[in-house]
Structures are given as structure tokens and as C-alpha cells.
Amino acid sequence: MSISIQRSFEDKPENNSPGKLFLVATPIGNLEDMTYRAVRTLQEADIIAAEDTRQTRKLLSHFEISPGKLLSYHEHNKAASGPELIRFIIEGKNLALVSDAGLPAISDPGSDLVKLALEAGISVIPVPGANAALSALIVSGLPTERFTFIGFLPRDNKDRDKLLSTLLDEQGTLLLYESPHRLVKSLEALLEAWGDRHVVLARELTKRYEEMVRGTLSECLEWLQEHPPIGEYCIVVSGAHPEEVKERRDAWWQVLSVEDHVAHYEEQEKLPRKEAMKKVANDRGVSKRDIYNMLL
Known part of the structure; x- marks a missing residue:
């Protein structure tokens, strides 16, 4: 084990000591x-x-x-x-x-x-x-006791969806940054991955046109159709509800592999493979693309 101690403000720095x-x-x-x-x-x-x-x-x-x-x-x-x-x-x-x-x-x-x-x-x-993320968090009205800063989502769809699936059961508030030209696409990805959660779109923080749009993901997407995104955004999203997390963790399909989960719907409910994969994605709270990639 190697430990280091920093004392930021020594009264008398040693000669030839480095700067800070x-x-x-x-x-x-x-x-x-x-x-x-x-x-x-x-x-x-x-x-x-x-x-x-x-x-x-x-x-x-x-x-x-x-x-x-x-x-x-x-x-x-x-x-x-x-x-x-x-x-x-x-x-x-x-x-x-x-x-x-x-x-x-x-x-x-x-x-x-x-x-x-x-x-x-x-x-x-x-x-x-x-700081933009914390400024948006404290005015969001969403819980501040526990939060996760994500920053900008990956540009690659596969990497983005993988990241969002790992955060599905995160119960703390989630903070993201996004540019105006990618905002709608990112909100659509959040809606598909996490469901219709409460969200705050904080725009142009501390500036003249500072604006907070509060609603569900679907409501905000609808609002953006008539009010195109302008400026840099901080997105604040509510975390997973504890009961939803428990329900997923206690679900009947937890013991099944993804392949067996899909096979269950194909055999028991006679669903086409695409429909079976869609149901599996809904059960597991991930995108259909994730399920497809898991089955490759």
C-alpha cells in the first residue's frame, strides 16, 4: 500500500519545491x-x-x-x-x-x-x-441525496444503449450534458431505455435565456417539437423507483438466459421471434438492439 498526503497550504514551502x-x-x-x-x-x-x-x-x-x-x-x-x-x-x-x-x-x-x-x-x-450539473440538480425538484453524473452520452448507439442499460436500476437522480442538435435523439434513447421518467431540461444556465422545462420524457419530447432546442442543456432524470427495481430482480425470468427467455415467448405464447425479443427487452428494461446483440 502506498499512501500520499497533500497539505495544500504549508506556511513555509521548502526551497526548490515544485509549484502547485x-x-x-x-x-x-x-x-x-x-x-x-x-x-x-x-x-x-x-x-x-x-x-x-x-x-x-x-x-x-x-x-x-x-x-x-x-x-x-x-x-x-x-x-x-x-x-x-x-x-x-x-x-x-x-x-x-x-x-x-x-x-x-x-x-x-x-x-x-x-x-x-x-x-x-x-x-x-x-x-x-x-457548475452546470449541480446548478441544474438543485433547482430540478428531484431528489438530491444521491445522484450520478454521466456527462455526455456516447455517440455510438451501441455504446450509448449499453451504458443506459447498466444504469436502469440506479435509484439516484441522473445528470447528463447534451448539445442542442443531439438532445431529441438522446431523450428518445432515455425513454426507450428507462421508460417515461420525470425529467428537467435546464438550458442556458445563469444566462439571460435560462430556462427549465419540467415534465416526463414523453411530454418534453412533445414540447420540443414546437420549441426546437437552443443552447447547451443539462438533463436531470429521476432515478428508478425502488419497487420497479425489486420487481425486476424478483422476476420469474431472472433465472433464464436471454436465449431461454426469448424461447419461452416463442414456445409458450407462440410469438414470432421479433415479437418475443421485444417482450424480453421490455421485461429486462433494455433496448431491442441489446437483446439482438446478446443473441449474436
């Missing part, structure tokens, strides 16, 4: 959500690493912070840029990492830089602030 990596939250739309501490950290940092330097340059200009120490760190250059940034910190420079909006290292390459820093024995310090 600060994860600095930035506004998700409203500049007034920038904290005093975040501004000070960016002012005092030797280097600021940003996912989109053009976006961050605007932020720095607003708070009158010099853009001269701004470097690029994003998904496409992280393999080369990451080790270089770590080298700067080891040499004693303090580095502030920011994403386009919100907390860095959530659904962005910042998590890779954190891992590199910890492997190098560098202190990683959070400078908290705005």
Missing part, C-alpha cells in the same frame, strides 16, 4: 459568478492553461488580468502539452487550469493533467465555483 496546480472554476454564462479567490488565483499564477485560449482571453480581459501567461491545453494537444506543463510546475511555477466554463477536469482533458500532476507529487488545489 490550481483548478479554477470559471463562470458558466454569468461573469458575476466569478469568485474573488478565482480572480486572485489567476492574477497570481505564473501560467494559465486554458482549453480555449480565445474564450479565456475574453475572461482575463474583463478582470484586467494579463493574457501573456496564457497557454493552450486541450483534448488534441494534451499528449504533448501535458508533460510540458508538469515540467513548468516542477520547476517551481504555479499553474492555474481553466476550462471553457465551470469546473475544470469534468468532461474535459483537465482530468488527465490532474493525474500527471499527482504522479509527479504535485499538489492539486481546487478553486471552486459555478
Whole structure:
């Protein structure tokens, strides 16, 4: 067992000690959500690493912070840029990492830089602030005691459906991010995988056109037909009902393989194979595509 201890704020750092990596939250739309501490950290940092330097340059200009120490760190250059940034910190420079909006290292390459820093024995310090997922959760009206952050769903349909099937019995509230052009497709996938649950579509959080649409998945899909998606969304979905989970786990078909489950409907109820597979998918709370793949 190997344990490490981080004391983020030692009064007297040792000579030649490395710098620190600060994860600095930035506004998700409203500049007034920038904290005093975040501004000070960016002012005092030797280097600021940003996912989109053009976006961050605007932020720095607003708070009158010099853009001269701004470097690029994003998904496409992280393999080369990451080790270089770590080298700067080891040499004693303090580095502030920011994403386009919100907390860095959530659904962005910042998590890779954190891992590199910890492997190098560098202190990683959070400078908290705005976060879209938690902002949507607390205004959703859905349970907040337990929740699961999923981020963006996989683009591949097979990978997406597989992920959703693994979360079918999750009883905590579920949080997702989605872009406007994929929103309807993703909601349709949620409806097929999880049934018609309560959902909140939180759009343009903290911005002028902030909007929350609350209803069931089917109701929200119908609403979107007349109100096309605009802006970035956070989707908050109610978790599985405990009784539904228990019913699935106690179901008669639990002891059967998928093949035997399908065969039961074919033989006992004389259903065509496609209909039998559809019933099996409904029983197990997965998509028909999942059942088909399991039978390959």
C-alpha cells in the first residue's frame, strides 16, 4: 500500500519545491459568478492553461488580468502539452487550469493533467465555483441525496444503449450534458431505455435565456417539437423507483438466459421471434438492439 498526503497550504514551502496546480472554476454564462479567490488565483499564477485560449482571453480581459501567461491545453494537444506543463510546475511555477466554463477536469482533458500532476507529487488545489450539473440538480425538484453524473452520452448507439442499460436500476437522480442538435435523439434513447421518467431540461444556465422545462420524457419530447432546442442543456432524470427495481430482480425470468427467455415467448405464447425479443427487452428494461446483440 502506498499512501500520499497533500497539505495544500504549508506556511513555509521548502526551497526548490515544485509549484502547485490550481483548478479554477470559471463562470458558466454569468461573469458575476466569478469568485474573488478565482480572480486572485489567476492574477497570481505564473501560467494559465486554458482549453480555449480565445474564450479565456475574453475572461482575463474583463478582470484586467494579463493574457501573456496564457497557454493552450486541450483534448488534441494534451499528449504533448501535458508533460510540458508538469515540467513548468516542477520547476517551481504555479499553474492555474481553466476550462471553457465551470469546473475544470469534468468532461474535459483537465482530468488527465490532474493525474500527471499527482504522479509527479504535485499538489492539486481546487478553486471552486459555478457548475452546470449541480446548478441544474438543485433547482430540478428531484431528489438530491444521491445522484450520478454521466456527462455526455456516447455517440455510438451501441455504446450509448449499453451504458443506459447498466444504469436502469440506479435509484439516484441522473445528470447528463447534451448539445442542442443531439438532445431529441438522446431523450428518445432515455425513454426507450428507462421508460417515461420525470425529467428537467435546464438550458442556458445563469444566462439571460435560462430556462427549465419540467415534465416526463414523453411530454418534453412533445414540447420540443414546437420549441426546437437552443443552447447547451443539462438533463436531470429521476432515478428508478425502488419497487420497479425489486420487481425486476424478483422476476420469474431472472433465472433464464436471454436465449431461454426469448424461447419461452416463442414456445409458450407462440410469438414470432421479433415479437418475443421485444417482450424480453421490455421485461429486462433494455433496448431491442441489446437483446439482438446478446443473441449474436
